[in-house]
Amino acid sequence: MSPRRPRGRRPRSIRERVRALRPPFRTRRLELRWPEAALNEQVVALMKDRAVHRWTLRIPEPYSRSDAAEFVRRARLNRRAASNLAFQIVRRTDGRLVGGLGLHRLDNPAGTAEVGYLLAREFRGQGYATEAVGGLVRLAFGPLGFHRLIAHVFVGNRPSERVLERSGFRREGRLREAVRKDGRWIDVILYARVRSDPAPARGRSSGGAARSPARAK
Numbered sequence: 720m721s722p723r724r725p726r727g728r729r730p731r732s733i734r735e736r737v738r739a740l741r742p743p744f745r746t747r748r749l750e751l752r753w754p755e756a757a758l759n760e761q762v763v764a765l766m767k768d769r770a771v772h773r774w775t776l777r778i779p780e781p782y783s784r785s786d787a788a789e790f791v792r793r794a795r796l797n798r799r800a801a802s803n804l805a806f807q808i809v810r811r812t813d814g815r816l817v818g819g820l821g822l823h824r825l826d827n828p829a830g831t832a833e834v835g836y837l838l839a840r841e842f843r844g845q846g847y848a849t850e851a852v853g854g855l856v857r858l859a860f861g862p863l864g865f866h867r868l869i870a871h872v873f874v875g876n877r878p879s880e881r882v883l884e885r886s887g888f889r890r891e892g893r894l895r896e897a898v899r900k901d902g903r904w905i906d907v908i909l910y911a912r913v914r915s916d917p918a919p920a921r922g923r924s925s926g927g928a929a930r931s932p933a934r935a936k
């Protein structure tokens with residue numbers, strides 16, 4: 720168990736802030752949870768989708784049960800080291816795995832962290848990614864205290880760019896030949912949102928704050 724903090728003191732280091740987190744975090748329709756082995760089968764099914772591999776860099780292909788188990792193990796270690804946070808996105812009504820979401824490079828001293836996400840194919844087109852990213856942004860600017868969030872999108876991935884635009888991120892530029900993928904260099908679009916940027920208009924945007932159940936209505 721982590722030691723108790725004196726009441727009212729805001730945790731200072733990123734390690735302390737991560738340790739103080741109490742998931743699940745809730746949005747209107749979803750929960751963000753630490754990855755758990757109980758969902759490994761659903762994770763493996765999700766990772767069969769070719770689009771996931773086309774638009775991401777580090778996910779093994781083909782993806783096996785042992786990859787899923789390793790992911791849960793590494794997520795725990797990275798969380799303890801406060802270097803990366805991985806979440807599973809679960810639908811509140813039925814507990815089904817909707818996708819995954821991450822906040823990376825937490826130990827960057829510049830106060831910037833990087834957002835990444837993916838959805839299972841059958842859950843696309845319903846605003847779940849935008850809703851989950853909205854929850855993560857509130858967590859990152861709120862209890863985690865970040866100042867700037869960035870995301871990298873491979874050129875051509877318009878659905879992902881739309882998620883970021885609906886989530887209040889702005890396009891900052893095109894990084895030329897920034898990633899080598901399947902034997903080719905490809906350009907990457909850089910998106911960012913800083914703390915003072917206006918929140919996106921309600922409606923087809925974040926879908927509500929990330930709240931711990933204790934604070935949820």
Ligand SMILES: CC(C)(COP(=O)(O)OP(=O)(O)OC[C@H]1O[C@@H](n2cnc3c(N)ncnc32)[C@H](O)[C@@H]1OP(=O)(O)O)[C@@H](O)C(=O)NCCC(=O)NCCS
Pocket residue numbers: 770771774775835836837838839842843844845846847848849850871872873876878879881882922923924
């Ligand atoms: C990128 C990815 C997560 C986007 O998924 P998505 O379903 O398009 O995103 P959302 O869940 O936010 O849904 C948005 C879509 O649902 C529609 N929608 C329906 N109800 C909605 C609601 N309540 N709120 C917002 N959008 C809603 C929107 O109109 C939008 O469709 P449009 O962009 O064609 O207009 C998904 O394509 C994916 O997992 N791709 C593979 C992995 C990947 O590319 N990851 C990102 C790497 S940078």
